[in-house]
Amino acid sequence: MVEKDPVSRVLYIDLSRKRFWVRERPDLFEKYLGGSGVAIRLLLEECPSGISPFNPKNPIIFAVGRFNAFFPLASKTVAMFKSPHTGNLGESHCGGRTSTAIRLAGYGAIVITGASEIPVYLSIHGDKVSFHDASALWGMGSSYTVGRVIRELEPSAGYRTIIRIGRAGEKLVTYASVIAETYRHFGRLGLGAVFGSKKLKAVVISGKSSIKPENIKLYREVYSEIFKKLTKSPLMRKYHELGTPMNVNPLNLLKGLPTKNLETAFFDKAENISGETFAEKFLGRRLACSHCPVSCIHLAALREPYESEPYFYKTKMISYDYELIYSLGSMLGVYDPSGLLKLIDEVEVLGLDAISTGVVLAWVTEAQNKGLIGEKETIGLKFSWGDVETYIKAVRFIVDQPNDFFKALAHGAEYAAKIYGGLDFALTFGGNEMPGYHTGPSAYVGYLTGSRHSHLDSAGYSLDEKTASAGKRLTPVEVAEKLFEEESWRQVLSSLVICFFGRGVYTPDIVVKAFQVYGLRFDSEKLKSIGVEILKAKYNFKVREGFNLEKLRIPKRIFETPTPHGIISEEFLRDTIRIFKEKIEA
Amino acid sequence: MVVKRLIIVDVDLCVGCQCCMFACNRRFGEAGISKSAIKVTSAGGVERGFVVIICRACLDPPCARVCPTGALTARDGGGVVLRMDKCIGCKNCVSACSVNAISWDEENGKPIICTYCGYCVDFCPYGVLKLESISGGGS
Numbered sequence: 001m002v003e004k005d006p007v008s009r010v011l012y013i014d015l016s017r018k019r020f021w022v023r024e025r026p027d028l029f030e031k032y033l034g035g036s037g038v039a040i041r042l043l044l045e046e047c048p049s050g051i052s053p054f055n056p057k058n059p060i061i062f063a064v065g066r067f068n069a070f071f072p073l074a075s076k077t078v079a080m081f082k083s084p085h086t087g088n089l090g091e092s093h094c095g096g097r098t099s100t101a102i103r104l105a106g107y108g109a110i111v112i113t114g115a116s117e118i119p120v121y122l123s124i125h126g127d128k129v130s131f132h133d134a135s136a137l138w139g140m141g142s143s144y145t146v147g148r149v150i151r152e153l154e155p156s157a158g159y160r161t162i163i164r165i166g167r168a169g170e171k172l173v174t175y176a177s178v179i180a181e182t183y184r185h186f187g188r189l190g191l192g193a194v195f196g197s198k199k200l201k202a203v204v205i206s207g208k209s210s211i212k213p214e215n216i217k218l219y220r221e222v223y224s225e226i227f228k229k230l231t232k233s234p235l236m237r238k239y240h241e242l243g244t245p246m247n248v249n250p251l252n253l254l255k256g257l258p259t260k261n262l263e264t265a266f267f268d269k270a271e272n273i274s275g276e277t278f279a280e281k282f283l284g285r286r287l288a289c290s291h292c293p294v295s296c297i298h299l300a301a302l303r304e305p306y307e308s309e310p311y312f313y314k315t316k317m318i319s320y321d322y323e324l325i326y327s328l329g330s331m332l333g334v335y336d337p338s339g340l341l342k343l344i345d346e347v348e349v350l351g352l353d354a355i356s357t358g359v360v361l362a363w364v365t366e367a368q369n370k371g372l373i374g375e376k377e378t379i380g381l382k383f384s385w386g387d388v389e390t391y392i393k394a395v396r397f398i399v400d401q402p403n404d405f406f407k408a409l410a411h412g413a414e415y416a417a418k419i420y421g422g423l424d425f426a427l428t429f430g431g432n433e434m435p436g437y438h439t440g441p442s443a444y445v446g447y448l449t450g451s452r453h454s455h456l457d458s459a460g461y462s463l464d465e466k467t468a469s470a471g472k473r474l475t476p477v478e479v480a481e482k483l484f485e486e487e488s489w490r491q492v493l494s495s496l497v498i499c500f501f502g503r504g505v506y507t508p509d510i511v512v513k514a515f516q517v518y519g520l521r522f523d524s525e526k527l528k529s530i531g532v533e534i535l536k537a538k539y540n541f542k543v544r545e546g547f548n549l550e551k552l553r554i555p556k557r558i559f560e561t562p563t564p565h566g567i568i569s570e571e572f573l574r575d576t577i578r579i580f581k582e583k584i585e586a
Numbered sequence: 587m588v589v590k591r592l593i594i595v596d597v598d599l600c601v602g603c604q605c606c607m608f609a610c611n612r613r614f615g616e617a618g619i620s621k622s623a624i625k626v627t628s629a630g631g632v633e634r635g636f637v638v639i640i641c642r643a644c645l646d647p648p649c650a651r652v653c654p655t656g657a658l659t660a661r662d663g664g665g666v667v668l669r670m671d672k673c674i675g676c677k678n679c680v681s682a683c684s685v686n687a688i689s690w691d692e693e694n695g696k697p698i699i700c701t702y703c704g705y706c707v708d709f710c711p712y713g714v715l716k717l718e719s720i721s722g723g724g725s
Contacts, residue, residue: 070617072605100604104618148631158604158627159619181632208620208692216615223612227605231711287632288603293711295601299633317633 005211005518006106007034007066010042013122013129015198016056016114020129022107029108034065035497036091037534038109039080040541043089046111049544053084053190054172054197056115063109065496066518068099068291069211070219072227073502075099075289077186078494084197085174085190085356085412086431088545089538091452092191094163095289096184098205099497101161105207114198121164121202123154126209134201138170142349143179150202160206166351168399169196173410175356175433179348183297183319184289187353188454189432214519222514227293229505236294239501240286243298244322245275252330254468254564256439256461259330260385261362261425262557265438269335273325277337284317294501302341318345326436327358332365333385346392350399356412357398359433361391363413367422377405377420414553424556429453430547438558440464440565441572442479448552448573449580450487451538456500458487468564476572480579484535491534492527539584549581588719589663590702591643592624600636600714602626606706613705621691623700624715638714641665641687641700649679649688649697658699664720668699 008029013020028038039061046059060081067074077098083090102110105126112122116131119138123130132153137146143166150162161180168176169192176192177185186192195201213219230236238246251257252270259267271277284301288294299317306312318341328334328343347354365383367373375382379402381390397406408416413433417426427434429444430453437443442460450457463482467474474482489508490500498506508524515522539547559568610622625639643665650660657672658679675695680688689698704717 069608069619072608100619104620151631158625183632208618210611210614210616210618210620210693212616219615219617220612227709236711285633285635286601288601290602290604291608292603293605293709295603295712297601 005066006209007064007103007108009107010109010111011107011124011129013110013112014114015112015116015120015200018116018131025108029066031530032534033492033495033530034108035063035076035078035495036080036491036538037495037530038065039063039078039091040534040537042109042111043080043082044537044541046113047082051082053082053087053090053194056198057113058082058194058197060112060191060194060198060200061109062098062102063497064099064103065108067496067498067514068103070213070517071223071291071498071514072230073292073294073506074496074498075292076494076497076499077102078497079178079186079191081191081194082545083189084172084193086453088431088547089451089542090189090191090194091538092186092188093456093494093497094178094180094184094186095292095499096180097161097290098163098180098184100290101159101205101207103207104159104209105205106209110205112198112200116199119199119201121150121204122200123204125156125206137201138199139167141167143351144182144349146202147179147182150204154204154206156206156208159208160204162202162204164202165192165195165200166349168351169193171399171401171410172196173352173399174412175353177351177353179351183287183299183348185353188355188452190353192351213517215517219517222517226505226510226514230502231293233504235501235504239294239296242275242279243286243296243320245278245298245320245325247322248274248325249276251437251439254439254465255562256437256464256564257330258326258427258434258436258438260333261331261366262427262438262561263366265561265563267330267333267335270330272335273329273337273340275322278320281337282341289499292499296501300341302338302345316345318348320344323436324354324358327355327433328391331358331362331436332391334388334391335386336388339388343388343391343395346395350395352395352398355435356433357395359427360398360409360413360416361394363417363422363426364394364409366425367417367420370422372421373405377403379403379406423553427555427557429554430552437461437464438561438563440468440563441568441576442467442474442483444554444558444568444573445479445576445580446483448554449483449549449577451535451542457490458483464563464565473565476576476579479576480583484580484583488531488535489528491531495530495534536584549577552577587663589643589661589665590704590717591665591720592640592700592702592704592707593716593718594638594640595713595716597638597714598635599712600626600638601712602628602632602636603711605709605711606715609706609709613703621698623687623689623698624706625689639685639687640715641702642685643702643720648682648684652678652682654678658697665702666699668697670696673697
């Protein structure tokens with residue numbers, strides 16, 4: 001064991017009483033590692049069953065793990081909460097400087113409960129925790145400005161993280177995001193709205209501790225081994241050069257890129273919004289999360305003229321990623337790269353989850369085309385594929401919620417479709433809008449069974465892609481087993497907390513070796529069983545809150561549009577889900 | 587006499603991963619960034635890029651000039667050498683450095699001084715840093 005390792009310290013903050021305290025929780029960190037493993041235990045302890053996600057008792061839990069600040073690509077923080085979007089488990093992962101700051105501030109987890117009467121922001125500098133009046137920041141038009149103001153107010157540049165919400169979070173849009181350092185997010189499942197419900201505008205965390213491993217020599221050795229493997233891996237170059245948007249062209253060629261609300265899975269204009277096009281025409285800077293040599297974050301420099309004055313321009317730096325290009329691009333038929341960047345920027349300014357926003361707008365477009373909603377609902381907006389200006393106006397309306405229709409949209413596609421019709425093409429799974437992979441049955445089983453209803457839970461898309469290129473078809477038993485195994489192992493990674501981009505290097509053997517640096521002995525079987533246990537704990541929370549794998553809604557649209565594996569059959573999905581259920585309940 | 591010092595090849599190559607800081611910290615066998623002699627911060631928001639602060643290895647180092655105990659002395663050819671046992675932790679050196687390159691080790695109450703070892707260079711994946719030889723008189 002590492003002497004003085006602060007990883008098992010949990011900082012509790014009560015926003016109602018404006019108090020804080022620290023508890024040592026080695027019981028949790030020894031058994032469940034950290035990150036997701038510890039966060040789900042804290043959520044089970046802190047979140048009373050059946051409460052509204054906007055109940056002050058709904059906790060916001062941030063958790064990191066032993067590997068953060070120790071090893072490269074251990075650069076993520078896990079957030080857990082009850083999701084206002086799905087009414088069930090909320091889990092979201094974020095990079096930036098979040099994990100380094102929390103770990104070096106001397107904590108393994110931070111639990112925020114209660115709600116403030118006035119807007120506040122929190123600053124946590126090591127052991128110093130303070131509550132600040134954020135009335136002047138509340139309602140501020142742009143999330144960028146909020147970051148800028150706090151940057152000037154707070155110390156410890158270079159050692160800190162600044163996480164905040166935009167107006168979407170204040171207005172309780174159920175898929176509002178939390179933004180870190182600009183450009184990184186706790187994006188999915190509405191953490192931003194939980195912040196908003198607590199009148200919590202931002203949290204600044206900085207830390208300057210330095211932690212001694214048990215075995216210094218081994219630490220340097222294992223570190224160098226991991227670092228070398230990472231920096232020499234082909235993945236590193238791929239994600240550095242084009243970033244995640246390198247996936248646009250290959251997925252489109254595979255005919256797995258959801259386009260125009262999945263009316264098709266091939267976008268004839270995908271080249272215009274591909275990683276290659278953005279890199280050639282717009283790439284202005286690459287960024288990395290703290291302690292990550294990959295630097296997958298790509299910023300486009302968009303030069304825009306002012307209408308009021310000739311020869312006068314502003315240049316905005318806008319972060320683009322694959323999922324944004326899919327959801328706000330192909331899904332909406334948007335092929336003008338400048339227009340797409342403007343839409344991405346608006347979503348960032350307001351602080352929304354980009355995936356959910358795009359899928360909601362895609363549903364709106366089709367619903368209006370089909371006559372389910374009229375201009376009365378849309379306040380005169382006429383949606384058509386590719387019309388960026390209208391989409392930008394709609395995004396603002398989702399946040400401002402000027403009528404019942406936009407109030408409904410602020411709850412997501414499924415919620416709105418239940419009122420206005422069009423459920424068959426409201427592309428949500430477990431209540432969460434779909435990610436950008438129409439690759440085959442494994443992807444959809446993953447969206448449905450995955451604990452976060454995310455493509456990152458069990459990476460079914462990757463299984464689809466591999467089997468499609470090998471011309472192979474898996475049985476429901478094989479799919480269920482592979483997804484279960486993948487999601488279980490990912491619980492270990494997200495408990496340490498390692499970015500999933502590093503999963504190829506952080507094999508069970510390497511993780512076992514890295515644990516020895518702390519004087520901790522695990523064998524890979526033990527680690528895998530901890531992963532299964534964490535996954536089951538998350539599932540149990542979901543069942544407690546009313547989740548039922550057998551009653552999942554599957555929108556018909558996905559059975560109409562061919563995938564690289566052909567037309568998916570509902571029976572195949574239901575069979576696979578049933579087998580998955582048996583496994584997770586075993 | 588030929589000695590080494592650290593230089594920044596091109597600050598615009600920096601992606602802000604701070605791997606150099608973590609590397610410098612590992613010289614002490616510890617994980618973290620608080621004991622790093624090299625510092626990377628954003629230039630007023632990450633969208634504007636980064637500031638990388640390193641010891642310039644001055645020929646006539648202001649930090650050594652203000653050290654009251656002779657703990658920090660000028661190195662032949664440029665830069666400084668710290669003798670920890672003589673340092674009383676007065677922080678004069680911190681204020682004297684005009685490029686803000688001396689950090690403070692809160693735990694031990696001593697300055698953090700670059701030793702020009704180049705360990706950070708090996709962990710910069712994008713060639714921002716380089717160790718170069720300097721001969722006395724040049725800078």
